[in-house]
Amino acid sequence: MKLLHVDSSIQGDASASRALSAAVVAQLLATDPSLEITYRDLAAAPLPHVDLEGLATATATPMLREFLDADIVVIGAPMYNFSISSQLKAWIDHIVVAGQTFRYGPEGAVGLAGGKHVIVAHSRGGIYSQGPAAEAEHAERYLRAILSFIGISDPEFIVAEGLALGLEQREAAMAAALAKAAKVEPASLITV
Template sequence: MTILHIDSSISGEQSASRAITRSIVDQLRIADGGGDVIIRDLVSAPLPHLTLDAFADTSVLDEFLDADTVVIGAPMYNFTLPSQLKAWLDRILVAGKTFRYTENGPEGLAGGKRVIVALARGGFYDQGSPAAALEHLESYLRGVFGFIGIEPEFVAADGLAIGPEQREQSIKQALGQTTRLAA
């Protein structure tokens, strides 16, 4: 098994999403008896904004296509994903490679791959809550991965900015879920 481990939090050791992706990758490796892990840290090694010339370099796309499982740390910044992670997605959504347009509409070509996303959000965005309309992280990632044929799995740590107790409880709950994901 080849796991592609992607992080995009700017918060280093304090990051909740990084702690959760680390735990997911560890649990997957224990369950699988090893496997290769490729780490792509989009903060220590950021990808530039997309340009037309950038399409000539398919290394980021190839790395994604070669992975069986992709584990992504996705903190919420300003109600959506970090621009570092968007720059990565801009290399992944490529017509003819991960999706194509047919007479019946768009068709995803990247199915068969497992994508697990560790969400970390300062607030709560449950359906029906006052902030639900501002949730453009989980909904966006569900949409773009669905577009290329993948139904992502999510582990969420929410309410992290509410206070220290809530933060500790949310991270503990999310870390607990990582065992279930690897089972």
């Protein structure tokens, strides 16, 4: 099986989403050492934004091919300003391509990228799962919507939130998220 690991945090070694995505990949690899892993660091090698020349450019085509070839996709996705990073948005724009990952039919859009499992390692500084800030959460909501649009109806989210609310909260949130990451199993991920 092929695994695509994508990180998008600009925080390097201090990044919670990178720590979580690395833990997920390590768990998957420990369970299935035969996994073929492709790694893409969107902060170290940012993608250009899509322009009028279209989506099938020399830059965009490798991103799309990596995504389509992957059985499992692990995405490190921090929340920036209530949404995803611009680096991750650029990558998404390169993989959401008509005729490749979705098409329009008589009933509307049809996702073509089903049959793969996506695990999102998501970090947030505040508490957005409940309470007054919940309506400002646009990262997980957006990722669920765009993944569903291309045929991935049940992505798995491993969320660490409240990371900016003090050391004790950060440590507890990371411990809980890492415990969840330690339970991921490749055998349960692919449904075809």
